[in-house]
Amino acid sequence: FGDFIFRDPKTKAEIMRIHSLKELQDNIFKIPDDSMLYHISRNHMSRWLSARAIFPVSEYLKKITWDRLKDITAHREIIFDAIVQYRHMKNLGVVAVFDRMKFDAYSHFARIGEGSLGGKGRGLAFLDNIIKTHPDFNTFAGTSVQIPKTVVLCTDVFDQFMEQNNLYQIALSDASDDEILRHFLHAQLPDSLIADFFTFFEAVKCPIAIRSSSLLEDAHYQPFAGIYSTYMIPYLEDKYAMLEMLACAIKGVYASVYYKDSKAYMTATSNVIDQEKMAVILQEVVGKQYDGRYYPNISGVLRSLNYYPIGDERAEDGIASLALGLGKYIVDGGQTLRVSPYHPNQILQTSELDTALRETQTRFYALDTRHVGNDFKVDDGFNILNLKVKEAEHDNSLNYIASTYDPYDQVIRDGIYDGGRKVITFASVLQHGVFPLPQLLQLSMKYGAESMRRPVEIEFACNINSDRKGALYLLQIRPIVDSKQMLDEDVAAVPDADCILRSHNSLGHGVTEDVTDIVYVKTDDRFTASDNPMIAREIEKINKTYLDSGTNYVLVGPGRWGSSDSWLGIPVKWPHISAARVIVEVALKNYRVDPSQGTHFFQNLTSFGVGYFTIDENRGEGFFCKSELDAMPSVMETEHVRVVRFARPLKIMMDGKRQEGAVLRP
Known part of the structure; x- marks a missing residue:
């Protein structure tokens, strides 16, 4: 023709x-x-x-x-x-093979290679399909819903890279993370990818996120959320300089499969490291370019099951954590705004003036678009800026998402006004309908959970323009796996006298009867939050002994576990506490931090059936018999942490729907 x-x-x-x-x-x-x-x-x-x-x-x-x-x-x-x-x-719902003659600004999703897409890659293809098969996502004027432009390097590219560069020997050795990364960065990716990458740069014309998508990641029963690296690189006019950064980032993601933490995690989940295969996702970063930095107005994590419902919310109404800037801030346990999409007017954090001022987001993450070069580090956040919210004010990126504190009238007014501190409330979006985010999140949750036939967690990001038009990008979907154990007893009916600790704000579901040890932080008069990083190191060492012996424990400590801000709690990462069966946050009289949610190991808690209890005796919300443990002999003790062992196993009970949890004496 x-x-x-x-x-x-x-x-x-x-x-x-x-x-x-x-x-x-x-x-x-x-x-x-x-x-x-x-x-x-x-x-x-x-x-x-x-x-x-x-x-x-x-x-x-x-x-x-x-x-x-x-x-x-x-x-x-x-x-x-x-x-x-x-x-x-x-292009709807089809994972096309990447063709540089066809891929452009109107293409969404393609793959290079014949292997698997990996967990996140499958999740993205799934999201793309959900959006395309439900046209009501795009019935709101001036609003579009989509996945970012994505190309997946399938697992066979990884296999080829590992074999051609003879990397298995160093990868599976006991070499340090830095040494493994150095070897990987010196290795060569296939030249056949160059032209494809140039086509992708041309199509996105914005920074690119290079994300891991391993076979085990986001698997339905053992999600490996946050174990491997995710790098971001800026968009450069010089495509060869950009190519060099992209190649380093891909090799950095490949290397992260073999880092110490990944190997420890593999052991904890009874997986074999040399069976792990890595696909890599190249994805446009959602956001806008400001002076030397790049970030979206809104990032968030949405869960279709809310284990912390307040007021008239129900567990199945779901919950979203919202933040300004890159989503890494939420994942790192930063201060976010929690809102149920079905109850956008009911936000605990902004209900009182002092709470709103104390619990608002004060910092945000952005990509440093001036950081150019091949100096890639094991820490994938090496080119991410940690900025004060004030900086976003200079960028004019707070329109519709901030309110202003008026110190004279002692009120917070929705909108941006001169003078006065800016408070990240998302009020114009949540309460005043500037952008239909609550409705779009309801649809995402409904169709996501229906399609996966189970509760889901969805990551998303938004750009809202000054003319109120905007786009919602769905970045990832994975199942929230509930424990299979049945709970026949009523936890609330168990008498207080039988319990060592009890929480009315617990997450997790099921019964466990094989734990004898409690590991707890000494919170006497000498406790100070400045010791939290040291406490994290002590707990990591204790956790290793449990991993080695294949046993578990109950972990109790003050403030937020896993927070990247060590003043809010003990900054552990998941591999450092992976043998804990129940994790308990206790509020002290002089050290009260609101319960944490949306941190990276939240997903791991649910997938392993690990309980998460919050206890605040000051408010009568549960109790912890610490004096009883203090009187027992310790089997291990460090400067800040004690470990006690009971002669017979403790009984751990969790009711996920009613948020009741208890640890009973043997």
């Missing part, structure tokens, strides 16, 4: 030759008017498309004749829009 040849109507000389639909889309505005008129008045365009079996566009254009329209510019626009819509429709 050949190419479409545009000719000069007078001389019949060839002006332009079109090979494909994408070429027609790219060149439709470059064809001279007289040639354009010659072809459309004879319906050539419709015929050519029909010959190529592109029937929907052909039929549509057939009806728009020159006699009816008589406007060349309008014709060009109609043809262009029809092609864009057709290509959009063709």
